[in-house]
Amino acid sequence: MTLEIQPLQLEYEFLQVLLEARAPLGASTLVHTLGKKYALSQATIGRKLMEFDYEGYTVLKGRRGRVLTEKGVARVHYLEKKLQQKNVNSQLLRLLNNSGESALLDVLVARRALEREIASLAAIRATPEEITLLEASIASQLELLSRDIIPYEQDREFHMLLALAARNQVLLHAVQLVWQTGRDFLETADIRRTVGSALVVDHRNILDAVIAGSAEQAEAAMVTHINQMIEDVKRYYAIQNQEQPGS
Known part of the structure; x- marks a missing residue:
């Protein structure tokens, strides 16, 4: 062989x-x-x-x-x-491809650690052109939601624009690895809609802090955003477990 x-x-x-x-x-x-x-x-x-x-x-x-x-x-x-x-990288991607509550929560915790720093740097370094692109991303998300379409790709785009605006190649590479499967964007968007959370509101808060040039506010807004996703995931799986036959 x-x-x-x-x-x-x-x-x-x-x-x-x-x-x-x-x-x-x-x-x-x-x-x-x-x-x-x-x-x-x-x-x-x-x-x-x-x-x-x-x-x-x-x-x-x-x-x-x-x-x-x-x-x-x-x-x-x-x-x-x-x-x-x-x-x-292969080992990380195998981990990210795992399904289930525990794997998804691990991804979100990793995103929180990385993206809080990204948001903080973006508030300091984002150019007017990048802010315009972020505004356009949010407008696109809202337009899709008005037609009852979950803006999966636009969600990912918003976070990528922030990462680029942060201008830190190490953070960008690390967060791209975490995003590489794209699965968490799809799953968390579906989960948040299912449990009744308002989509895009968190993005608006993050962008407002970036526009204000406040690193602390941007970091706090990002942490709040991902913490809410974590709580929504936990709530969703708790509901699913209650609905399982024999539970």
Whole structure:
């Protein structure tokens, strides 16, 4: 049984073997290691090594084989970090794809921690153009609600606009990971409508604080917004559990 080939992982393993080698390596040697692991022919391995030569990661030492260059060593370290981050992201996405009350509450608690800081920074850094876009987002949400349509995408858009206005790449990346499935926006909007909460009101309060340039008010408005979502989720599942047969 052969393993599925992931390009970055395969490149990393090739270069890592060369990094650890005490002598130059050729395709015939790699056939017995990576070749067997991934069912790669000697020709395929040789072509891959030629690609590394072209990129400047390896250099041919006569007929003995290849060794890594300084650029190749740097590439190994870069791929190692990239793969570690990819693994962390995959684990987080698997967690976010879990369904049920506990998983949804975990997502909202994470959002609260991140988005309170985002709202605070947005109040300080938002430009007039960004405020205009936020106003337009709220107007779009209200228009859809007037037609009895839940504004899922517009909800997400509002929070993304705030994150961009905050101008903090670390916070933006972190919150995008939490949002990546998009599931919590759909579920919480449906839940809030079901339990009778008014939608968009919280967004209006957040934007008013941003317009006023008050970081403290914006942070408080965001915390109130997500706390209300948390309470609505708890209330919704409590009602669902009461309605279950035999409960």
